[in-house]
Amino acid sequence: MYVIVVGCGRVGSQLATFLSEEGHDVAIIDKNADAFRRLGSTFNGLTVQGLGFDQDTLKEAGIEKADVFSAVTDLDNTNMMAVEVATKIFDVPRAIARLYNPTRSLTYEKLGLEYVCGTVMLAEKLLETIIAPDVDILVTVGNFYIIRILAGESFIDQTVSQIGKDNFCRIITIIRRMKNVYCERETKVQKNDQLIVIIKKSGLAQMEKRISKARTSN
Amino acid sequence: MYVIVVGCGRVGSQLATFLSEEGHDVAIIDKNADAFRRLGSTFNGLTVQGLGFDQDTLKEAGIEKADVFSAVTDLDNTNMMAVEVATKIFDVPRAIARLYNPTRSLTYEKLGLEYVCGTVMLAEKLLETIIAPDVDILVTVGNFYIIRILAGESFIDQTVSQIGKDNFCRIITIIRRMKNVYCERETKVQKNDQLIVIIKKSGLAQMEKRISKARTSN
Numbered sequence: 001m002y003v004i005v006v007g008c009g010r011v012g013s014q015l016a017t018f019l020s021e022e023g024h025d026v027a028i029i030d031k032n033a034d035a036f037r038r039l040g041s042t043f044n045g046l047t048v049q050g051l052g053f054d055q056d057t058l059k060e061a062g063i064e065k066a067d068v069f070s071a072v073t074d075l076d077n078t079n080m081m082a083v084e085v086a087t088k089i090f091d092v093p094r095a096i097a098r099l100y101n102p103t104r105s106l107t108y109e110k111l112g113l114e115y116v117c118g119t120v121m122l123a124e125k126l127l128e129t130i131i132a133p134d135v136d137i138l139v140t141v142g143n144f145y146i147i148r149i150l151a152g153e154s155f156i157d158q159t160v161s162q163i164g165k166d167n168f169c170r171i172i173t174i175i176r177r178m179k180n181v182y183c184e185r186e187t188k189v190q191k192n193d194q195l196i197v198i199i200k201k202s203g204l205a206q207m208e209k210r211i212s213k214a215r216t217s218n
Numbered sequence: 219m220y221v222i223v224v225g226c227g228r229v230g231s232q233l234a235t236f237l238s239e240e241g242h243d244v245a246i247i248d249k250n251a252d253a254f255r256r257l258g259s260t261f262n263g264l265t266v267q268g269l270g271f272d273q274d275t276l277k278e279a280g281i282e283k284a285d286v287f288s289a290v291t292d293l294d295n296t297n298m299m300a301v302e303v304a305t306k307i308f309d310v311p312r313a314i315a316r317l318y319n320p321t322r323s324l325t326y327e328k329l330g331l332e333y334v335c336g337t338v339m340l341a342e343k344l345l346e347t348i349i350a351p352d353v354d355i356l357v358t359v360g361n362f363y364i365i366r367i368l369a370g371e372s373f374i375d376q377t378v379s380q381i382g383k384d385n386f387c388r389i390i391t392i393i394r395r396m397k398n399v400y401c402e403r404e405t406k407v408q409k410n411d412q413l414i415v416i417i418k419k420s421g422l423a424q425m426e427k428r429i430s431k432a433r434t435s436n
């Protein structure tokens with residue numbers, strides 16, 4: 001894919017480096033040429049100094065062949081304007097804006113703008129870290145979570161069905177030595193297994209307590 | 219839990235509101251009293267004007283009874299200092315710093331500081347949105363992902379084992395109408411099912427293509 005990234009701050013430089021490492025063609029735009037120093041040594045794309053909504057700059061960055069456009073400066077208005085120019089004038093098939101101010105999200109949705117809001121994502125991650133440090137919440141669906149936990153001492157040698165019964169949850173899969181284990185009711189949990197578990201929201205606190213107790217008693 | 223949040227910017231105010239909504243006792247500190255206007259109407263905690271590393275301010279916020287302390291201003295040095303004061307002087311059991319500059323992460327780890335880095339998280343999320351918009355990557359483990367996908371038209375009425383065989387993946391569970399469905403080999407996928415799937419990294423692009431094709435042809 002040919003991807004244009006506008007903004008070479010901490011987020012943009014990281015994103016451009018990731019994309020480049022994954023083998024995509026990347027052009028990154030920043031008004032300040034010094035910003036390109038943030039790019040990792042693995043970055044082998046194009047750097048263009050200029051404004052992300054300036055048509056000449058965008059052409060220089062190869063916008064006419066871009067598959068995806070992403071505007072990730074720390075200014076919501078700049079991002080929005082860049083995305084508008086990319087999609088309305090240059091017909092880029094997909095454009096994504098970074099959003100700072102979460103109160104704008106409803107407006108973005110109404111306008112059909114694709115965005116990623118770092119603020120809300122970070123607040124949610126901090127919330128999870130505070131309320132359930134030993135549990136990694138992967139998805140919230142209705143009144144339950146899908147979580148990832150490290151099998152604490154208390155689960156070792158227990159069967160999948162026993163753990164499920166004792167903790168009002170269901171182990172849906174086990175990851176063992178970076179590989180996925182097909183787990184049946186009688187599969188026994190081993191040390192250092194990662195368990196992917198479905199659990200009711202109301203059961204999370206007890207699960208958290210149980211794991212953290214096993215961890216701190218070691 | 220009694221939680222202290224330092225910094226009432228966009229992230230801090232959102233975090234404090236979330237915590238308050240979940241029934242925790244929250245005190246939020248900011249040097250600027252105007253910042254407290256960002257707090258949602260559901261926030262019913264304490265607001266304290268002052269610096270997050272000032273001992274009198276921290277006492278006023280009830281640090282002596284705090285279970286968790288989190289410093290989430292947009293200044294890494296302020297967050298680090300506040301966390302140091304909270305843990306070293308006031309013995310708060312857990313303290314979490316928000317980290318802006320990802321190049322500091324190794325140092326934080328060596329110092330044993332617990333942190334959440336929004337920059338890396340956001341860049342990763344943007345990367346996923348760009349390379350696989352129809353697939354929600356939940357976890358990366360070794361050379362495979364656990365993903366969530368919405369059952370596209372092409373999967374409807376197919377069995378779990380058939381989809382697995384055709385796409386080199388394994389459906390580990392199905393979420394249907396916000397409930398978890400116990401899925402066996404012969405379970406058939408229905409419209410609007412969410413599938414939780416284990417897939418090799420090398421198989422992601424094909425899966426993405428398949429879902430996006432089914433989506434855009436509707």
